[in-house]
Amino acid sequence: MRPEERLAVIQRCVVLEMARLGQQFTVDGEVVRGPGTTAVAVREHPGGDGGGHVDLGFVLQLGRADAPVVWDCAAGLGKTEEEKLANAVKMWATTTASVLVELAEGRGVHADRLEVPGLPGWQAVQGPAAVFGFGNEHLAAWLTENRVLPALAPALRTGLTGPGPVGVKLFLGGKAGDDVAEVRVGGEVSEEASAALRALDWPRGERLCWARLFVLLTAERAAGAVERVGAPAPTATATAAPAARARGLFARWRQARRAGR
Numbered sequence: 001m002r003p004e005e006r007l008a009v010i011q012r013c014v015v016l017e018m019a020r021l022g023q024q025f026t027v028d029g030e031v032v033r034g035p036g037t038t039a040v041a042v043r044e045h046p047g048g049d050g051g052g053h054v055d056l057g058f059v060l061q062l063g064r065a066d067a068p069v070v071w072d073c074a075a076g077l078g079k080t081e082e083e084k085l086a087n088a089v090k091m092w093a094t095t096t097a098s099v100l101v102e103l104a105e106g107r108g109v110h111a112d113r114l115e116v117p118g119l120p121g122w123q124a125v126q127g128p129a130a131v132f133g134f135g136n137e138h139l140a141a142w143l144t145e146n147r148v149l150p151a152l153a154p155a156l157r158t159g160l161t162g163p164g165p166v167g168v169k170l171f172l173g174g175k176a177g178d179d180v181a182e183v184r185v186g187g188e189v190s191e192e193a194s195a196a197l198r199a200l201d202w203p204r205g206e207r208l209c210w211a212r213l214f215v216l217l218t219a220e221r222a223a224g225a226v227e228r229v230g231a232p233a234p235t236a237t238a239t240a241a242p243a244a245r246a247r248g249l250f251a252r253w254r255q256a257r258r259a260g261r
Helices: 003-020 081-105 136-145 148-157 191-198 220-230 249-258
Strands: 026-028 031-033 039-043 053-059 069-075 112-114 122-126 130-133 166-175 178-185 209-219
Touching (some): 003 039, 081 209, 148 166, 148 191
16 A cells, blocks of 8 residues: 555544544645644654554644644554554544543543542543453453552653653553563653553463553643643534543443444
8 A cells, every 4th residue: 555545544544533532523635633723643654564553643733833742653453454554543543532532622521530649740631441352351350440550650750751741652461471561651662661560460361462541641730721722612502511420441442332433
């Protein structure tokens, strides 16, 4: 698939997945524009291997040179390259875009806002955990019952600089004797946080199973400004919904699956 064909497929999938999150996005040249000043940018995955990898950047204030952009990489499986790309965008939308929508809307529908005592001065928004593989119910249950971010806070704290937002992606799983635990902060692997994640007692089964989740950290002094610039433009028919009670990560993932995301 040529680069321009890959871009067209990815952009179409972004429009579809954002619509499932209640957001209207349209393709506009190299970016996909959303409500207000939001947009999604696409860049070629490093290494040029293509396949099912996508690199997507959520722009919070399009048009400003210093606008914050939250980049994330996702991979998808499938029989064709188009199917792989579609599943990669779906994974990104479920775990990452849901966090950015919550940051803008603040309704507690697509992600949860967390208090993390170990990260003073920072606000956290955490999206659903996507759990996949064989026997994934054990890992899903563990993620439902355990909050991972507080356990990683000491390792994360030393690497947080500036007002943010800072994306933190967690990937864990594998099987007994062959597990993997990786934490990326702002797109870069944090060895200290990855070691802290590996040290947790999440279940390692006999068959391969993985989980992916995404957290957005924003300095409290800048959180309000970030939400305002990323917020959709108000409409006459918009009504404020009450904040939802915080739910487990896997519960949100199941809700997303039922909604077709």
